[in-house]
Amino acid sequence: IVLTQSPGTLSLSPGERATLSCRASQSVRDSYLAWYQQKPGQAPRLLIYGASTRATGIPDRFSGSGSGTDFTLTITRLESEDFAVYYCQQYGSSPPMSFGQGTRLEIK
Amino acid sequence: EVQLVESGGGLVQPGESLRLSCAASGFIFSNYWMSWVRQDPGKGLEWVANINYHGDEKYYVDSVKGRFTISRDNAKNSLYLQMNNLRAGDTAVYYCVRELIVGVAEYFHHWGQGTLVTVSS
Numbered sequence: 001i002v003l004t005q006s007p008g009t010l011s012l013s014p015g016e017r018a019t020l021s022c023r024a025s026q027s028v029r030d031s032y033l034a035w036y037q038q039k040p041g042q043a044p045r046l047l048i049y050g051a052s053t054r055a056t057g058i059p060d061r062f063s064g065s066g067s068g069t070d071f072t073l074t075i076t077r078l079e080s081e082d083f084a085v086y087y088c089q090q091y092g093s094s095p096p097m098s099f100g101q102g103t104r105l106e107i108k
Numbered sequence: 109e110v111q112l113v114e115s116g117g118g119l120v121q122p123g124e125s126l127r128l129s130c131a132a133s134g135f136i137f138s139n140y141w142m143s144w145v146r147q148d149p150g151k152g153l154e155w156v157a158n159i160n161y162h163g164d165e166k167y168y169v170d171s172v173k174g175r176f177t178i179s180r181d182n183a184k185n186s187l188y189l190q191m192n193n194l195r196a197g198d199t200a201v202y203y204c205v206r207e208l209i210v211g212v213a214e215y216f217h218h219w220g221q222g223t224l225v226t227v228s229s
Contacts, residue, residue: 030211030213032213034215034216036153036216042221043203043219043220043221043222044153044203044216044219045219046208046215046216046217049208049210049213049215050210050213053210055208055217087152087153089153089215089216091213091214091215092213096155096167096214097143097155097158097214097216098154098155099152099153099154099155100152101151101152102152102153
């Protein structure tokens with residue numbers, strides 16, 4: 001399965017709402033999809049798994065939705081620390097785990 | 109607190125070998141599947157290999173099969189990646205990752221800070 005994320009770069013202001021897309025070339029098995037955040041010089045951090053379940057300690061302004069081939073990460077009320085690169089990841093098809101190419105969320 | 113500390117990265121020539129290590133602490137190491145995930149500098153993420161609790165199930169991405177070997181020593185709370193016949197395309201930051209398994213799905217929950225492997229002549 002190939003995961004395609006859009007847009008490549010998203011420019012928004014603090015306080016605005018961000019909507020990031022992850023589209024799969026085939027249906028993702030049982031919505032086994034996750035979202036990660038990566039800041040410069042840091043390792044990725046798991047935000048969402050199972051398409052919509054927030055990982056421990058993740059603020060509720062982050063939410064995930066979708067099924068089949070179309071998934072969305074929404075960040076309401078952007079804060080300065082949210083500007084980063086976001087990746088989606090699927091489990092289930094060869095290779096068993098694969099990532100999208102990332103969306104860069106930058107301050108406008 | 110979960111801690112994963114990688115070591116062993118460096119600069120090697122094509123065809124050479126390198127062994128990465130990951131020291132785990134803050135959790136019961138033998139209770140978790142573990143993975144190596146790499147990131148080409150400035151680019152995206154790629155899962156490389158993973159290993160089950162006891163080390164008797166191992167899986168690899170196609171591009172490293174036959175060249176890389178993942179292993180673990182639960183007595184030492186350590187994960188390893190033996191990389192042979194390295195290629196320029198293997199140049200990346202390699203992360204040691206503790207997996208989160210939900211049902212049958214596997215996600216990457218806790219990450220180390222990574223170790224840089226550079227393959228160049």
